[in-house]
Amino acid sequence: MVLLQTDPFLNELTNMFEHNTEKGSVWVTFKRSSLKSKVQKNKMASAGNEIEYRCLVRATNGKKTISTSVGPKDHQRFQASYATILKARMTALKKRERKDKRKAADADKKQKGSKKQATA
Template structure:
């Protein structure tokens, strides 16, 4: 829901930056020296961050919920990508003929 609000707020002007990275669920970094004494993560997770110029939102998605999240995210992108410029087909065809 917050991501939907962020896309609507940016509207036609502005950008939303979206990052995705692997997350093991730890809140503290692992020490460089010595053995690692801790619980090994049993489930791989993804950390997702979205931000515009001012507001930042983030969430963690488990591997079991990735498909559900991707479907919801793709539907959100399809609904909110109305500010894109249309491609000019005439200029592209002229460039390809000139290259031949």
């Protein structure tokens, strides 16, 4: 797993989405983390120091895993950039033009009725 800065992470995430547009998946997970071991956290807690938690973001396509850590100050900017990437890359979720079910059923009935009259 590679821990990247936020901008290179977003660039790599965009590349992952591009490579998996036709076939494949990309999993993105968000997790609260202090990036410290339990021993270090326990020492800080016993000393009375406050632990700063960050958001650990991981992305994988099954073959490659990347991650980044986002602090509270950078969180809004990161979320805005992440949302822009998702909107641009998730084209399968766009609404497609569909026929109205009622109109399609009426058209089928008319076609069946005209066939019966033509055969009689």
